[in-house]
Amino acid sequence: MDDGDYLASAGLPCTIEVGTVAEGGRWATTATWVGFLIWTGWWLRRYSAPNHRIVMMLSVAARPCCSPLIALGSVLESLAATERVRISWEEVLRLPHDTEIHLLRDVKGAASGKVRARGKLAEIRSLQDQVVREVILEEPAKFAGAKQLLFPRNLDAVRPSLVPYVVTGRPTDTLDLSRALEHLCPGFPQAWLFSRELEALIVTERSSWARHLDDLQLKVTPRDRSQQVRHTKLSDILFVSSTSAQSSVRTAVMPPTSIGQSTGAPLAILDGPRSIEVWESIEAPRLVFLLEACELDDLILPKLRRIASFGDRELPGKHGPLPRATPPGIEMTIFSLRSA
């Protein structure tokens, strides 16, 4: 990581580059600031510390385009994490009684072609000479109390997972995106595309935010040279409400004046000085304070110092390696706050 390849620790099976439609073909292949910002989102999303909020303060030379890159990092980790939480048969047997489990079945005639279910793991027993594990269903309501059996041969059909599935539509309009995501995370669960879970909340007052994002493209080059290079719009990967072709919103963008209710996002990026004013109203477990160096003035610095003064001396838990230096034009401070 110290040679400037910040994304190396993310272990991606491909190289990613960011560029714009306007500059057609001029890709920021060597821009370390791009890789670093993607890394920050990836690292934050990967790192969790129970009963703590992780705060990352970033001072950057230029703010436009930074928050989408951080959000991209978060999405990359989310993709990989979703893959990690699909459960193998061995794990099905190992998980304790009453563990909540989510299932997704293909059902002809259903509006989306799929039906999701939620239940709790129950007894392990033998049925017709094979070991099965029961799931006591809680949802859909009409099946509440019913038993679903899990056994090695039906795992692909019912797709047990520790995270919920949300089905919103058929994946007909997502082919390009789906292929790019496949490069980023081979074998990623298609269900990820249809989840309504928020990946990030971006608080910004910039009216130009969406316009800046609309220009940005991601170029994904698989390490396996036999596979095709894929381009996709960054706004599609982030599932931004106004710019994405998808019906679901994964990256919520709000002005600071509209913050008022909890969004449940795992990561909040407070983009700019006015956004930082509302940090106490945001419940996300991971917070990024994003400012340009010249915005660190006598009004904002005392507020940042005050927030930092509440921080713990050590980062709790396992957080993985951190870089010894940031790229030129970026400074980073990280600490944790105990949750109330």
Next chain:
Amino acid sequence: MTSSAFAVSNAIFSNAERVAEHEDVIIFPPLLELRKEAGQWWGLIQGAEDPGIADLRSLLWRLLLSLQLTLRPFDHPALVLTDQLEGIRHLAGQVPEVRERVPKLDSLVLHLYSNPHNPKRDRLLGLLQELFAEGIVRVGIVTALTRWPLPGSGADLEGREQFVVPIPSRSVLMSRIFDCIIVPGASRYCPFQTEIFNASRTADLRVIRFDSETAHRPRRPALPRGPSMNVQPPTKPGRDLQNQDSPDTSILDTQIDAGFWTALRRASRGLEEHVEPEFRDRQHLVRARLVLFANGYWMNLREDQKVIEISQWVDGLEEPQSLRRFPRRQVSELQEGHLIVLRTMGSGDYLLDVADGLLKAHGLADLRRSSTDWKAALEMALRQHGTGGMARRLRSLGHPVNSSSYLWTWTTNHVMRPESQNLFVDLVRVLSSLGYSLDNLDPEEAAIERWVGMGQVIRYHYKAGAVIRRSLLKRLRSLIAAGCHIDTEYQLALEGVAAGEMSVLRIAAVDTESALVPYATTGTLRQL
């Protein structure tokens, strides 16, 4: 093709990596001598609180700074050296401590006047030639090195102007990427000094200053260290300029800067300090901000007011065709470098004058006077009984008055009348009970007659607003399309609108504090 935000960001991060700061210090004994002499004067009159001495300090400092920062020959009329010296002589004649030093100051300044060759100008022109020869074309020169106007600002660059972008404001600096930025002087008073040195808008920053100017590089803004960890980019020693402040000169500069603002605030706040607190509610005070213009004038602008601000268009940051509605800004959001449109000739409000012209053309010349004569009666009542007394009387008639000072706004033309007819009728009743009868009519009858008249006047205000808007937008668009650059001021005559004159004025500084000032002191341009 306009660069995308990503390409611009990429260039800025690249500048952050490569940036190098160079300083060209010009050894120039005549100015160093003048600086020492000013220091002597300062030492002799330091601590004296007399307003005359404060003015003397300001004039002395202005003289020194105008000579250090000018890019013109020292005998250029724009420096008004004779006038500057005359002002100092006049005030120094009344201060025994410095009276005897006047001839020395005279001789140092006159030496510069008779040897007008300005070496800083030579260095600047030489550097520009060097840069152009190397094919460097995106060159910016910082033109606002102080937060107030100085004599001798601006310069003739011998035909190189078209290749150079003047940087008069933070917004112009932040909107572009430059191959090179030239700072022609010590920049400690520049309102966007932090951005010049730390915003990475160039990788090549050149400072040209005299040895008599105090070098000052703002600190690089840094995040709080944090209790757990702080990570920074690798440092490259020697790429930043080092400060060479000597304690005495730094203190001198800081005190003079503070003194300048203190004196100006004192003048701008006018009567406020002379009014006993118990009589405060008997004059109309409004919260206002002191705005200093690059043409050497200042004005108190009401903080709740919005003004037309067009720097984005004139400075080429927005396309001319996007100027469709008046771009307005709250006074509290104004910054140095903004260009605002103000009335500079004629009396009263521009809108009212145009509306009155329309009223006259429709045979209603007297309508405003006859419908708003109650305002004068209300003003007299407020002066005699105070806002508290008037508000109590209105409350007793069932009208909740949340802010009694708001009653003053009804005496102005900014608010034509109270929000409801019932409230207005009761207001006229109260005035009548206090002896301010409007005419021989019954108060209710008099109030209703005026209420109807004011409604008509308001309709003419709307018509006048539309006429002004059309004409002003047309004028501004043609001004912008012509590529007109405005350093300090531009006069606007509106076609088909006969009502005084308007000007576009460049803001040099805005006071960081607002203050309560008499309403009568707002909206009037005054010379520094």
